[in-house]
Amino acid sequence: MRIIGIDPGLGVTGYGVIEVDGGRALHVCHGVIRTRASDPRAARLVALRERVCAIARETGAAAAAVEAGFVGDNARSAMALGEARAAAIIGLADAGLEVAEYAPLLVKQTVAGFGRGEKEQVARMVAFQLGLAEPPSPADAADALAVAITHWAQGRLPR
Secondary structure (H helix, E strand, O other), rough: OEEEEEOOOOOOOEEEEEEOOEEEEEEEEEEEOOOOOOOOOHHHHHHHHHHHHHHHHOOOOEEEEEEHHHHHOHHHHHHHHHHHHHHHHHHHHHHHOOOEEOOOOHHHHHHOOOOOHHHHHHHHHHHHOOOOOOOOHHHHHHHHHHHHHHHHHHHHHHO
8 A cells, every 4th residue: 555645835845655565664756846935825735736636646645644734933834834734635635535644743753753853863764664775855755754654653553
């Protein structure tokens, strides 16, 4: 089964796809979707939704997970992140996938063993868990792979 993970952002959205093979996860692909700040917000959100949908379909993803939003002090950033998350979720739904959401703390805890781990630590652990020679880059793509790994790990936990 293939799982797509998404680390949403209006300017840069990371994606990562893993394949679950028995008791291990294998790397399929990763990358980022970029939108131009000079484009109208609606056009950026539509482009994000369409690209997420296309990637999910092209990779044959059967499950999807999105990192839940981190809400800081900046209301404008929180709004943009929420809109990007919604566009990504709708794109995954357009591809026929149910979408799970995981808090950033849980993603870091699952992948790195520590909920306050740095991005570099998460990327190194993603590389280790997927058998990659180098940590995935850029950081948004590494985070998206971590979201996919978290979905796989949470699905394996006894209920």
